[in-house]
Amino acid sequence: MEIQPDKQKLIELAHYKMPFGKFKGRYLVDLPEPYLVWFKQEGFPAGKLGNLLEAMLEIKINGLEPLIRKIRKDFPVDSP
Template sequence: MNHEHLELLVTRVMPYGKYQGRLLADLPGHYLNWFASQGFPPGEIGRLLALMHEIDHNGLKPLLEPLRKSKREQR
């Protein structure tokens, strides 16, 4: 896990599915759990979903708040 990957979680949106258009950091835990049980998609989106699953599963979502704030201030 590195800073750039964490920044992508608060800027990249889900490209398809039920939660299309929602930030990856805002995806609900049950949706991330479903991917974990079924298998994450290939490529970058799969790696980011797996990272978000780990963050959510371990109760670490507050770590993303400073990045969210920083991105909001940049707009």
């Protein structure tokens, strides 16, 4: 069984910004790893944000932040 990443979900993850708190407005990839670990210990928020934060923690743990930064650069999203 081969795992295929969803291109659109990776692009969304690369461009998603933290909507609240101390790091409001920062790209999720720019959040400090200890902050994501804290969320894991306390419980990720329900829904889309929680799923994205959990995915970003796995990406950081595995040293894949450069991939997300490249996706953000190579696939720009129009700002509203």
